[in-house]
Amino acid sequence: xxxxxxxxxxxxxxxxxxxxxxxxxxxxxxxxxxxxxxxxxxxxxxxxxxxxxxxxxxxxxxxxxxxxxxxxxxxxxxxxxxxxxxxxxxxxxxxxxxxxxxxxxxxxxxxxxxxxxxxxxxxxxxxxxxxxxxxxxxxxxxxxxxxxxxxxxxxxxx
Amino acid sequence: xxxxxxxxxxxxxxxxxxxxxxxxxxxxxxxxxxxxxxxxxxxxxxxxxxxxxxxxxxxxxxxxxxxxxxxxxxxxxxxxxxxxxxxxxxxxxxxxxxxxxxxxxxxxxxxxxxxxxxxxxxxxxxxxxxxxxxxxxxxxxxxxxxxxxxxxxxxxxx
DNA sequence: GCAATAATGATAATGAGTCTCATTTATAAT
DNA sequence: ATTATAAATGAGACTCATTATCATTATTGC
Numbered sequence: 403x404x405x406x407x408x409x410x411x412x413x414x415x416x417x418x419x420x421x422x423x424x425x426x427x428x429x430x431x432x433x434x435x436x437x438x439x440x441x442x443x444x445x446x447x448x449x450x451x452x453x454x455x456x457x458x459x460x461x462x463x464x465x466x467x468x469x470x471x472x473x474x475x476x477x478x479x480x481x482x483x484x485x486x487x488x489x490x491x492x493x494x495x496x497x498x499x500x501x502x503x504x505x506x507x508x509x510x511x512x513x514x515x516x517x518x519x520x521x522x523x524x525x526x527x528x529x530x531x532x533x534x535x536x537x538x539x540x541x542x543x544x545x546x547x548x549x550x551x552x553x554x555x556x557x558x559x560x
Numbered sequence: 561x562x563x564x565x566x567x568x569x570x571x572x573x574x575x576x577x578x579x580x581x582x583x584x585x586x587x588x589x590x591x592x593x594x595x596x597x598x599x600x601x602x603x604x605x606x607x608x609x610x611x612x613x614x615x616x617x618x619x620x621x622x623x624x625x626x627x628x629x630x631x632x633x634x635x636x637x638x639x640x641x642x643x644x645x646x647x648x649x650x651x652x653x654x655x656x657x658x659x660x661x662x663x664x665x666x667x668x669x670x671x672x673x674x675x676x677x678x679x680x681x682x683x684x685x686x687x688x689x690x691x692x693x694x695x696x697x698x699x700x701x702x703x704x705x706x707x708x709x710x711x712x713x714x715x716x717x718x
Numbered sequence: 719g720c721a722a723t724a725a726t727g728a729t730a731a732t733g734a735g736t737c738t739c740a741t742t743t744a745t746a747a748t
Numbered sequence: 749a750t751t752a753t754a755a756a757t758g759a760g761a762c763t764c765a766t767t768a769t770c771a772t773t774a775t776t777g778c
Contacts, residue, residue, distance in 0.1 A: 430754095430755085431755080431756095432743090432744060432745080432755065432756070434743080434744080434755090434756065434757085436756080436757075437756090453734080453735085464757070464758045464759075465735095465758090465759095466735095466736080466737090466757085466758060466759070466760085467756075467757055467758060469734090469735060469736070470736085470737095470756085470757085471756090473736090483645060485643050485644065485645035486643065487641060487643035487649070489733090489734080490734070490735095491645065491734085491735085506692075506693065506696055506698045506700075508698075509701065515696060515698070517692045517693075517696060518692070519688055519689075519692065520688060523684060523685065523688045526681060526684065527681065527685060530677050530678060530681045531677075531707050534664075534675045534676075534677065534707075535664065535675075535707055535709065538664055538673060538675065538712070539711075539712040539715075540664045540666075540673070540707070540709050540710070540711055540712065541709045541710040541715060542664075542707050542708070542709040543667065543708050543709045543710070544707075544708050544709075545705065545706065545707045545708070546704075546705070546706050546708065547685075547703065547704070547705045548703065548704050549689050549692075549693055549698070549700050549702075549703045550700070550701050550702050550703070550704065551693065551698050551699045551700040551701045551702075552698070552699040552701070553697075553698055554696070554697040554698065557697075557699055588723095588724085589724080589725095590724065590725070590774090590775065590776080592724090592725065592726085592774080592775085594725080594726075595725090611765080611766085622726070622727045622728075623727090623766095624726080624727060624728075624729085624766095624767085624768095625725075625726055625727060627765090627766065627767075628725085628726085628727095628767085629725090631767090647764090647765075648765070648766095649765085649766085
């Protein structure tokens with residue numbers, strides 16, 4: 403066989419997998435097919451996914467392995483965990499793989515959507531956050547900003 | 561006896577309790593001594609508290625009742641729940657009782673501290689968030705912003 | 719005071735996430 | 749290639765924060 407991959411490896415996914423491989427290797431981890439599939443599932447979605455979402459997309463992945471791998475990938479900086487409180491955590495690709503953005507969190511159904519802010523706003527925000535962090539002797543790593551409210555779907559259900 | 565309260569009821573706490581009473585009454589709930597104690601515990605701390613924190617401060621409160629009352633108070637808009645992912649949720653008084661602020665979340669020990677941003681930054685942020693929400697047909701209720709990093713205490717442990 | 723109703727608290731139940739461990743798979747060395 | 753070494757897998761047991769249950773107790777309206 404030549405290359406009967408289900409999804410043709412476009413340039414983007416090549417870059418992505420190269421990046422993931424490097425991050426994993428740096429920490430003496432292997433880029434197994436299970437992890438590959440997990441990354442593909444996350445990359446294939448425009449929204450952050452829960453564990454049931456992931457298993458629904460890739461039913462042959464074992465839940466326990468997915469949880470373990472999400473943790474490994476999170477520590478390597480490949481995956482970001484979003485804990486909005488209601489039930490399951492959500493997961494998405496981390497910042498170098500997905501550009502910096504924030505979330506619209508629906509308080510009704512728990513779904514999460516991505517949004518991006520203007521660079522100038524983001525920059526101003528960062529400056530001020532660094533200021534207040536310094537005042538508190540706090541060493542900042544990253545910031546999270548989310549907007550809670552009602553998503554379009556849940557507004558219709560009224 | 562006249563007024564042998566442990567903490568003398570200053571003006572602030574009178575206001576606070578009047579506010580809580582109104583919010584509870586509006587929803588046909590009673591402002592019992594247990595709920596009073598819970599509000600006092602939250603009001604007496606400069607940081608958001610976990611359930612173990614609360615029970616440590618007021619050991620005569622039953623955990624199950626505290627959880628139940630936190631939920632009731634949350635729905636009445638008196639308490640705000642903060643879920644940072646690591647173990648216990650944190651709780652603090654909600655916005656009308658505590659001025660608008662954000663959080664420094666320590667990724668090592670999980671402690672949460674309050675920070676306030678300049679009004680102008682906050683306003684600009686709100687404007688932009690409303691804009692992107694409108695674009696996504698999303699009805700915003702509130703925003704959360706937190707800075708993750710290492711708190712002063714945990715930096716010393718290196 | 720006397721219903722009617724809500725709150726309490728001890729305990730059981732839930733469920734998302736983690737741990738275990740025997741088996742499988744991938745890397746490294748010879 | 750073959751083996752030796754180490755990591756990954758997957759099924760299920762387990763944890764533990766949070767919720768639900770329910771009999772008892774407290775509070776409010778009449």
